[in-house]
Amino acid sequence: MDQKSAISVENKKDGFSEIWSRFSKTQNRDEYFHNWLALQSLLIPNIVSSVLVIGSPESKKSYEPVSKWPEKGGDPKQLADLLERVLEKRCGLLIELDNDSSSNFGLGYPVLVDLELFGSVAVEISARTEEELKYAMEQLQWGISWLELLFRRERSREEEAALGRLTSAVTLLAEAFAEDRFEGSAMAFVTKLATQLKCDRVSIGFVKKNRMRIQALSHSSKFGERMNLIRDIEKAMDEAVVQRREIIFPDYQDEKSAIIIRDHDLLSKGHGSGSILTIPLFGNDCYFGALTLERPHEFPFTEVDLEFCTGVISLAGPALEDKRKNDRHLFLKIKESLKNQIIRLTGTGYPGRKIFVTMLICLIVFFGYKNGDYRISADAVLEGEIRRIVAAPFNGFVEESSFRAGDIVNKNTVLCVLDDRDLRLERISLLSEKSQLKSKHQEALADHNRAEVNIINARIKQTDAELELVENQLARTLIKAPFKGILVSGDLSQKFGGPVQQGEMLFEIAPLDSYRIILKIDEKRISDIKENQSGTLLLFSFPEKHFNFKVSKITPITIAEEGQNSFRVEARIESDSTPLRPGMEGVGKIYVDRRKLIGIWTKDLREWFILWTWSWLP
Numbered sequence: 001m002d003q004k005s006a007i008s009v010e011n012k013k014d015g016f017s018e019i020w021s022r023f024s025k026t027q028n029r030d031e032y033f034h035n036w037l038a039l040q041s042l043l044i045p046n047i048v049s050s051v052l053v054i055g056s057p058e059s060k061k062s063y064e065p066v067s068k069w070p071e072k073g074g075d076p077k078q079l080a081d082l083l084e085r086v087l088e089k090r091c092g093l094l095i096e097l098d099n100d101s102s103s104n105f106g107l108g109y110p111v112l113v114d115l116e117l118f119g120s121v122a123v124e125i126s127a128r129t130e131e132e133l134k135y136a137m138e139q140l141q142w143g144i145s146w147l148e149l150l151f152r153r154e155r156s157r158e159e160e161a162a163l164g165r166l167t168s169a170v171t172l173l174a175e176a177f178a179e180d181r182f183e184g185s186a187m188a189f190v191t192k193l194a195t196q197l198k199c200d201r202v203s204i205g206f207v208k209k210n211r212m213r214i215q216a217l218s219h220s221s222k223f224g225e226r227m228n229l230i231r232d233i234e235k236a237m238d239e240a241v242v243q244r245r246e247i248i249f250p251d252y253q254d255e256k257s258a259i260i261i262r263d264h265d266l267l268s269k270g271h272g273s274g275s276i277l278t279i280p281l282f283g284n285d286c287y288f289g290a291l292t293l294e295r296p297h298e299f300p301f302t303e304v305d306l307e308f309c310t311g312v313i314s315l316a317g318p319a320l321e322d323k324r325k326n327d328r329h330l331f332l333k334i335k336e337s338l339k340n341q342i343i344r345l346t347g348t349g350y351p352g353r354k355i356f357v358t359m360l361i362c363l364i365v366f367f368g369y370k371n372g373d374y375r376i377s378a379d380a381v382l383e384g385e386i387r388r389i390v391a392a393p394f395n396g397f398v399e400e401s402s403f404r405a406g407d408i409v410n411k412n413t414v415l416c417v418l419d420d421r422d423l424r425l426e427r428i429s430l431l432s433e434k435s436q437l438k439s440k441h442q443e444a445l446a447d448h449n450r451a452e453v454n455i456i457n458a459r460i461k462q463t464d465a466e467l468e469l470v471e472n473q474l475a476r477t478l479i480k481a482p483f484k485g486i487l488v489s490g491d492l493s494q495k496f497g498g499p500v501q502q503g504e505m506l507f508e509i510a511p512l513d514s515y516r517i518i519l520k521i522d523e524k525r526i527s528d529i530k531e532n533q534s535g536t537l538l539l540f541s542f543p544e545k546h547f548n549f550k551v552s553k554i555t556p557i558t559i560a561e562e563g564q565n566s567f568r569v570e571a572r573i574e575s576d577s578t579p580l581r582p583g584m585e586g587v588g589k590i591y592v593d594r595r596k597l598i599g600i601w602t603k604d605l606r607e608w609f610i611l612w613t614w615s616w617l618p
Contacts, residue, residue, distance in 0.1 A: 032150060034067040037121070040143045041069040044136045046126045048104055051079050053087075054111070054119035063087060063119055079122040082108045086120040092137065097124060105133060109140050113151045161304070169312040172196060176316065182323040186216035189316055190291075194218035197305060199293045200273070205237050206281075206289040206324060212237045215289075215324070229271055235263040237290035240278040244287070246310070248301050249276040267294075277301040279309055281317035288321055367597040374595045376528060378519045378569070380537055380588035382580055384510025387488060390415060392500040393476040401492035408512065409481040415507055416492050418477040418500070423470055430467040437463060485511040488582055510582050515573050517549050519588050520559065520566040524607065528592045529554060529569060537573070539586035548575045551590065 019042065023035035037052045049070065055063030078097055086093055086108035097104045108122040121140065127133045176189035186204055194202040202218040212234045220226075239260060240247045249264040264276050274297025281289035291313050295301065325333070344350045345357055401416035403409060437460045444452040490507030492498075500506065517537060521529055529551065537547040549571040558565045571588070573580070 029150075030066060033147075036143070036146055037067045037069050040121070040140065041123070043143070044123060044125065044139050046132065047136075048124040048126055049079070050121065050123040051083065052119065052121045053083055057116040057118060066119075079106055079108075079124060082106045082122045083120055086110050086122065087117065090117055092141070094133065094137065107133070107137055107140055109137070109144055111144055111147050111151075113148050113155075118147070118151055165308045165311060168196060169308070169315065172312060173316055173319075177319060182320065182327040183216070185323055186320055187218075189320065190216045190218040193293070193309075193312070197293065197295075197309075198299065199295050201294040203233050203292050204289065204320070205234060205292075206321065207241075207287070212241065212290060232263070232267045232270055233292055236267045236276065236278055237280075237292055239263040241280045241287045241290055244280065246280070246306060247276070247278045248306060249278075251300065274298070275300040277306065277309065279306075279313050281313060281321070283318040283321060289317065291317075364598065367601070370597050371594045372597040372600060374528075374592045374600050375535070375589040376521065376525045376592060377587055377589050378521045378566075380520075380539075380586050381518045382539070382582055382584040382586075383516050383518055384485075384488065384582045385514040385516045387508055387510050388482055388485075389505050390479060390482070390490070390507040390509060392418070392502055392504045392506055393479075394418075394473055394502050396477070396500055398492050398495050398498050398500060399477075401496070403487060403507070404491040404493055405487050405489045405508075407487050408485070409487065409509070410484050411481055413481045415479050415481055415487075415490075418479070419497075420474050420477040423474050423477070427467065427470045427474065430463055430470060434460060434463045434467065479506065481509060483509070483511060485509045486581065515580055515582070516552070517571040517573060517588060519569040519571060519590070520561070521569050521590075523558060523565045523567060526554070526567045526569075529567075529590060533590050533592065535571065535588055535590040537586055537588045539580075539584050541581075541584050541586075542579065545579075546575075547573055547580075549573050549588070 019035055019038045023032070023039055026032045026035055033052055033054065037050055041047050041050050047069075050068065051065055052067045053063045054066045082093060082095055085095075087110065090110050090112065092107070092109040095106045095108075097106045104124050104126045106122060106124055108120055110117055111119040111121070121144070123136070123140065125133070125136050127136065172189070172192050175192055177185050179185040179188055190202040190204050193199070199218070203214055204216050205212045205214045207213075214230050214234055217230075236247075239262070243260060245259070247259060247261060247264060249261050249268060264278070267273055268276060271294075273294040275295040277293040277295075279291045280287050281291065291309065293301070293309065325336075345354060397419040399417045399419040403413075403415050409415065437456055441453060441456040441460065444456055486509065488508040488510050490505070492506060531551050531554065533551045535549050535551070537549055539545075539547070551569060552572045553570040555568040555570070558567055569590075
């Protein structure tokens with residue numbers, strides 16, 4: 001190596017040491033980028049120029065050059081196309097650059113942190129071999145890690161700061177909302193916020209009747225006597241709410257900003273507030289309040305303070321608003337609720353609610369003028385109008401029976417046969433006794449024994465009477481149906497040879513063409529029932545057929561069933577009753593008159609309200 005080359009290498013080492021020293025001690029972001037690019041330009045041999053662009057990962061348009069090498073000279077426009085392609089492809093690229101004097105190459109590599117693109121770097125290099133290009137690309141990849149380290153450190157600091165703010169905000173909210181009432185929570189909130197942010201005064205206000213009203217002032221439970229201060233703070237809050245944005249005074253007092261700060265300026269001059277921060281409260285699609293913080297002039301509010309307060313008030317604002325509304329008088333809650341409903345119905349939006357209310361009003365109007373049949377429904381049971389009991393005529397034993405409940409029988413049909421053997425023997429005995437008495441009567445006549453003749457005649461009459469009784473009993477051993485009908489009860493098929501007592505019920509029979517309907521009318525509706533009212537019966541057995549009836553009798557006796565009192569009302573069937581059977585159940589409706597439909601449907605509600613009101617009246 002000649003002396004000139006040695007001097008060049010030595011100068012390069014000295015420049016590298018100086019830049020590395022500055023790079024390791026830098027605290028400024030722009031200096032960090034500048035020194036990093038200078039180091040890379042010294043580490044990569046035969047480099048001509050280099051450019052570093054940095055921006056936000058959210059938008060490609062925000063990427064801008066932050067450093068170039070050399071600082072003077074060079075043409076970074078040649079690398080502009082390469083930078084755009086690297087940002088688009090998000091990967092390293094190598095292209096050939098055509099110059100007038102020589103053919104150089106362009107190397108580009110993106111700055112990726114967790115798949116988020118923060119920028120890219122591009123260098124122009126004059127290389128003769130492939131190994132030189134490979135070395136340059138590897139050195140560029142290794143150097144990108146320093147930028148990744150910077151971005152990770154910045155992100156870590158931001159996350160730690162956000163976590164700290166979140167922890168402070170949660171602690172603040174927990175302490176403030178430990179109070180049960182709104183006044184206590186609001187006072188605790190502004191006081192603790194003033195202490196944490198070292199503010200002279202923190203106040204919170206809410207909109208009432210389209211004007212801001214202070215609800216709590218830090219370190220002061222009574223602020224009614226300080227009317228001028230309260231009025232100026234309320235004007236400052238209105239100023240922020242009207243403009244729909246946060247106001248930091250006096251940072252916005254410049255020509256570039258279009259923010260109006262007249263009321264903040266008056267508050268500052270009138271009450272010695274050097275720095276003021278006002279944040280409007282937003283929720284439920286409207287601005288409902290504002291928070292104002294005041295500090296001395298030497299402690300201005302920063303963007304960090306704004307971010308912290310915005311995060312805290314975004315959680316505390318709606319909660320305080322809910323507490324304020326819940327602590328109001330019940331009358332005010334009802335009034336506001338009705339007002340909101342009217343606004344929603346008459347204002348824009350809420351088409352479904354408007355359609356529903358319109359349809360409801362139309363239905364009420366329609367049914368308020370439309371008449372309908374007022375009918376009273378009740379459970380109904382079918383009974384036979386006549387129910388005849390077939391009883392045992394004397395003590396005996398069942399010999400034969402082929403009918404049971406549910407069978408239809410004709411008139412004089414033999415229902416059962418009683419055992420007549422004892423009666424027949426008794427009849428034979430009486431006939432024999434009568435024959436003997438007649439022989440004795442002849443002998444007494446022959447002997448002209450008048451007294452004996454009279455005695456025998458009396459005994460013969462007695463025997464005839466007993467014989468007639470036995471013959472009648474023999475005739476009644478065949479138990480027949482008194483009329484055509486259906487057996488409602490009775491079953492002797494399991495009692496053959498069993499004894500029966502005189503008067504014991506053997507069967508119960510009802511006619512097929514004579515029925516009555518038993519309706520159980522609720523006591524609340526019995527006053528509407530009159531005799532000869534018509535109705536319709538629908539039986540569970542014949543749901544497709546209707547039977548007409550008329551009320552025939554209203555019994556004045558109530559029946560308590562399942563916790564309800566009902567009256568027994570009888571009715572006569574006027575339509576064809578051929579398919580009917582006793583015991584069938586269904587639902588009957590008695591026609592009363594024609595009334596307004598809305599009156600029919602609200603009758604139960606109106607009666608309940610009358611009784612409930614009467615029970616509470618003194």
